Amino acid sequence: MDTMNLDAFRLQWKPSRFNAQSDNEEGALVLYNSYTGAIASFTGEERNRVLDCLYPGGAEEVVDESDEEIRSGLIEHGFLVREETDELRRALFLHQSMHAQDTMHLVLLVTEACNFRCNYCYEHFPRASMRQDVINGLEAYMEDRAKTLNRLTISWHGGEPLLVPHIIERLSRSFMAACERSGAVYGAEMSTNGYYLTRERFEQMLDLQVERFMVTLDGEGQVHDTRRGLHGGGGTYQTIVDNLLSLKEVNRHFEINVRVNFDNSNLDSVSRFIPVLRDMFGDDPRFKVYFRPVGCMGGENDLNLPVCDERTKDIKIWEFNEQAIAAGLTVSSFISDTLLPTGAVCYAAKPNSLVIGSDGLLYKCSVAMEQDNNRLGVIHQDGTLDMDYDKLALWTTSGEESDENCQSCFFRPACHGNHCPLFRMRTGQRPCSYEKRQIKRALRTIWLQNEADEANEVVHSN
Amino acid sequence: MKVIRSAAQAALI
Incomplete structure (x- = not known):
C-alpha cells in the first residue's frame, strides 16, 4: 500500500470510540x-505501526505487507470501524439487547441467617430459611417460565446458603428438570463463607451444576478470624482452609474464586498472605484470587470500618493482582469478564434478573434490602409474581440514559452507566467500575495473566 | 499481534 492508498484507507476507517490501550513497561501495547x-x-516492534493504523499522522509511515496483516x-x-459507523447507535442497540426474555438470572436467598458475623457485613439477618410456600412458588413459577427460556442462571446466596443444602437440592432438581424439558441451558454459582464446604457437600453441589463458587479469606489465621468470626465467637480460618485444600483432590471441572477483602487495617497482611495462597493453590488454576476493597454498604458497623480512600483502593487492587500473578497464582476471571459487552452491568439493572428473599419478597439489589424502592413485590405459592413495574423501571433505566458523560465514555458498552445503580442513587455520582477507573492497570493485569498462562503451557508441554 | 480474547469469542459469551 503506497501513501496515496494509505490516505484512502484512512478515509474508509476510523478508530473505534470504544477502544482503550495500555502501554506497558516491557514495551508491548495492549488494545x-x-x-x-x-x-x-x-x-x-509492532506498536508504532498499530498506532499509525489507528491514528492518522501517527508515529511512522513505514508501510509493508505485515501492515496489511495488522490492519x-x-x-x-x-479496533477499526468503517468511517460511516454510528457507534453510539451500536451502544444503544446493545443496551436494548439486555431486554431479551429468553435468559434469566435469579439470585435466591435460600436463608437469610448466617453462622458468621463479619465485621463489615451489610446484612441484618432478620429472617431464616426460605419458607415452604416460597419454595413451592419458585417451583411453580419455573415450571412455566422455563418453557420460553434458552438459559437460566441461579446464584445461590444468603445469608449462608450451605446452612440449608436440602433447599438448594430440592430447588436445583426442580429447575434442572424444568430446563431439561424445555431445552434451556442451566447453570449455577454460589457465594458461601466456606465453613460447611466439605468435600462431600462440594461434590453434591457439583452434581447440582453449581460450578462456580466465591469463598472469602481475608488474610492468614488470626487476621481472617478477627474480621470473619463465628456468630457467638470463634475462628473460621482453619476450617475453611482445610475444606478448600480437600477440594483440590476432586477431579472435576469447577472454579473457586478466593475473595480477599482489604481495608486500611489489613493491607500488609494481604500482601504477606499472597505467598501463603500460592503455596496452597498456585498449582491448581481452578482456584483463582479476587481482591476487593471493603466498602460501607449499610451494615451496623459502617462507622467503624477503616475503609481505604478511593486512591488507595485503585492502587492496591492492581498492586495485589500483579503480586499474585508474579507469585504464580491465577487471578479471577471476574476481571476480564467485566470487560465484556454488558459485562459490567449489575444484575440490579438488568430487566431479566431478580433477587428473591427467603420470605418471597422480590428485590433488584441484594444490598439495600430495607430500601422501599428496592421491594418490588412478592412471589405467591402458585408461582405468580406481584411486581411493581415502576420500581423495576427505576432500577433498569437509571444509567447512561440521563448521563452524558456515560454516553460518550469508552466503557459504555461494558457498563451502560449501570455498574452499581445503588451507588448512583445514594451519591448522585457515576458508579464507574474499578476496572474502568484504572483501565490501563486492568489491561496490564490481563496481559500479565495471559503471559503467565502461556509460559505454564510451554512448561507443561515439554 | 497476539489475540488474548477475540471479538468472535466475546460475542459467543
Missing part, C-alpha cells in the same frame, strides 16, 4: 474494545 470485548497485545486484525476485532 481493548468494549463493544466487541476483544483484547490484543502487540510487541514493541485486517484491527478491523476483525473492532
Whole structure:
C-alpha cells in the first residue's frame, strides 16, 4: 500500500470510540474494545505501526505487507470501524439487547441467617430459611417460565446458603428438570463463607451444576478470624482452609474464586498472605484470587470500618493482582469478564434478573434490602409474581440514559452507566467500575495473566 | 499481534 492508498484507507476507517490501550513497561501495547470485548497485545516492534493504523499522522509511515496483516486484525476485532459507523447507535442497540426474555438470572436467598458475623457485613439477618410456600412458588413459577427460556442462571446466596443444602437440592432438581424439558441451558454459582464446604457437600453441589463458587479469606489465621468470626465467637480460618485444600483432590471441572477483602487495617497482611495462597493453590488454576476493597454498604458497623480512600483502593487492587500473578497464582476471571459487552452491568439493572428473599419478597439489589424502592413485590405459592413495574423501571433505566458523560465514555458498552445503580442513587455520582477507573492497570493485569498462562503451557508441554 | 480474547469469542459469551 503506497501513501496515496494509505490516505484512502484512512478515509474508509476510523478508530473505534470504544477502544482503550495500555502501554506497558516491557514495551508491548495492549488494545481493548468494549463493544466487541476483544483484547490484543502487540510487541514493541509492532506498536508504532498499530498506532499509525489507528491514528492518522501517527508515529511512522513505514508501510509493508505485515501492515496489511495488522490492519485486517484491527478491523476483525473492532479496533477499526468503517468511517460511516454510528457507534453510539451500536451502544444503544446493545443496551436494548439486555431486554431479551429468553435468559434469566435469579439470585435466591435460600436463608437469610448466617453462622458468621463479619465485621463489615451489610446484612441484618432478620429472617431464616426460605419458607415452604416460597419454595413451592419458585417451583411453580419455573415450571412455566422455563418453557420460553434458552438459559437460566441461579446464584445461590444468603445469608449462608450451605446452612440449608436440602433447599438448594430440592430447588436445583426442580429447575434442572424444568430446563431439561424445555431445552434451556442451566447453570449455577454460589457465594458461601466456606465453613460447611466439605468435600462431600462440594461434590453434591457439583452434581447440582453449581460450578462456580466465591469463598472469602481475608488474610492468614488470626487476621481472617478477627474480621470473619463465628456468630457467638470463634475462628473460621482453619476450617475453611482445610475444606478448600480437600477440594483440590476432586477431579472435576469447577472454579473457586478466593475473595480477599482489604481495608486500611489489613493491607500488609494481604500482601504477606499472597505467598501463603500460592503455596496452597498456585498449582491448581481452578482456584483463582479476587481482591476487593471493603466498602460501607449499610451494615451496623459502617462507622467503624477503616475503609481505604478511593486512591488507595485503585492502587492496591492492581498492586495485589500483579503480586499474585508474579507469585504464580491465577487471578479471577471476574476481571476480564467485566470487560465484556454488558459485562459490567449489575444484575440490579438488568430487566431479566431478580433477587428473591427467603420470605418471597422480590428485590433488584441484594444490598439495600430495607430500601422501599428496592421491594418490588412478592412471589405467591402458585408461582405468580406481584411486581411493581415502576420500581423495576427505576432500577433498569437509571444509567447512561440521563448521563452524558456515560454516553460518550469508552466503557459504555461494558457498563451502560449501570455498574452499581445503588451507588448512583445514594451519591448522585457515576458508579464507574474499578476496572474502568484504572483501565490501563486492568489491561496490564490481563496481559500479565495471559503471559503467565502461556509460559505454564510451554512448561507443561515439554 | 497476539489475540488474548477475540471479538468472535466475546460475542459467543
